[in-house]
Amino acid sequence: MTQAMGDARQARAASAMRGRRHLKETLEGYLWASPWIIGFVVFIAAPMLASIYLSFADYDMANPPRFIGLDNFTELLGDRLILKTLIITTFFALGTVPTGLLMGLILAIVVNMNVRGVTFWRTVYYLPAVMPAVAYAQLWGWMFNRDFGLINAALRWLFGIQGPAWLTDERWILPSLIFMTFWGVGGSMIINLAGLQSIPTHLYEAAAIDGATGWNRFWSITVPMMSPVIFFNLVIGLISAMQAFTIIFLLTNSGQREDGMTFMIYLYKNAFGALRMGYASAMAWVLFAYILILTLFVFRSATSWVYYEGQLQNTR
Numbered sequence: 001m002t003q004a005m006g007d008a009r010q011a012r013a014a015s016a017m018r019g020r021r022h023l024k025e026t027l028e029g030y031l032w033a034s035p036w037i038i039g040f041v042v043f044i045a046a047p048m049l050a051s052i053y054l055s056f057a058d059y060d061m062a063n064p065p066r067f068i069g070l071d072n073f074t075e076l077l078g079d080r081l082i083l084k085t086l087i088i089t090t091f092f093a094l095g096t097v098p099t100g101l102l103m104g105l106i107l108a109i110v111v112n113m114n115v116r117g118v119t120f121w122r123t124v125y126y127l128p129a130v131m132p133a134v135a136y137a138q139l140w141g142w143m144f145n146r147d148f149g150l151i152n153a154a155l156r157w158l159f160g161i162q163g164p165a166w167l168t169d170e171r172w173i174l175p176s177l178i179f180m181t182f183w184g185v186g187g188s189m190i191i192n193l194a195g196l197q198s199i200p201t202h203l204y205e206a207a208a209i210d211g212a213t214g215w216n217r218f219w220s221i222t223v224p225m226m227s228p229v230i231f232f233n234l235v236i237g238l239i240s241a242m243q244a245f246t247i248i249f250l251l252t253n254s255g256q257r258e259d260g261m262t263f264m265i266y267l268y269k270n271a272f273g274a275l276r277m278g279y280a281s282a283m284a285w286v287l288f289a290y291i292l293i294l295t296l297f298v299f300r301s302a303t304s305w306v307y308y309e310g311q312l313q314n315t316r
């Protein structure tokens with residue numbers, strides 16, 4: 001009996017010790033994670049909650065928010081620029097994302113070749129992706145200039161024609177902005193390059209032994225093995241394109257012309273131009289819902305074209 005009681009006390013003591021150790025490890029984990037947790041709460045969660053409230057309020061930064069219910073969202077339905085800027089933003093994304101994915105993959109294949117000076121070219125192609133947005137915009141603003149820009153100068157010299165006013169002509173604003181983004185595909189290239197270098201070389205060797213051509217190896221090995229990377233770039237590129245702001249804002253003179261006004265620029269003009277913070281918050285949540293729908297559609301489609309080797313092995 002005494003022995004049993006002693007064993008029970010030892011078990012309780014061991015259990016209590018394990019509990020204290022677990023509590024200590026948990027507290028240490030939260031302590032190390034606290035910088036991220038604090039940053040998330042202060043800079044992401046709190047602003048999102050404030051934006052939700054302001055979307056149902058009238059707020060001009062000079063006076064306290066005044067709750068007005070669904071009035072902001074009702075006004076959105078009658079604002080013709082909401083639909084127009086959303087369409088422009090969608091066309092901007094459709095023009096930049098697919099082409100950017102293709103160019104990033106092609107550049108990655110090129111710089112993945114074992115040729116002399118490949119490190120230099122990787123650096124050259126990647127540099128525009130890390131250039132400050134203001135410098136990026138200033139450079140392209142000069143290149144697109146109608147009178148002394150490099151693009152129109154090349155058109156006059158090569159073909160003897162006068163180029164258009166790229167950033168003020170309503171027919172050329174959107175194509176110019178789309179073309180400008182291709183200069184920054186270096187970020188996508190680096191991600192694709194990492195994916196290419198992770199493909200097992202024995203797959204290509206086996207295909208070559210079987211007599212597969214270069215195109216067959218690319219289509220049957222490279223594309224399926226790269227599909228998760230392409231999917232990642234697609235999602236990130238889509239979200240980024242739908243929220244594009246800084247460079248477009250600088251190149252289009254703060255979105256003075258409606259033909260070059262994306263949704264984010266119109267949101268900015270309402271928030272900081274007209275000081276309609278509540279209306280701008282409602283616009284932000286409309287854009288969030290639109291991006292969410294597009295992203296969910298991309299994720300739904302991924303089941304038919306994204307290849308995961310682990311999933312294939314699990315089905316065998």
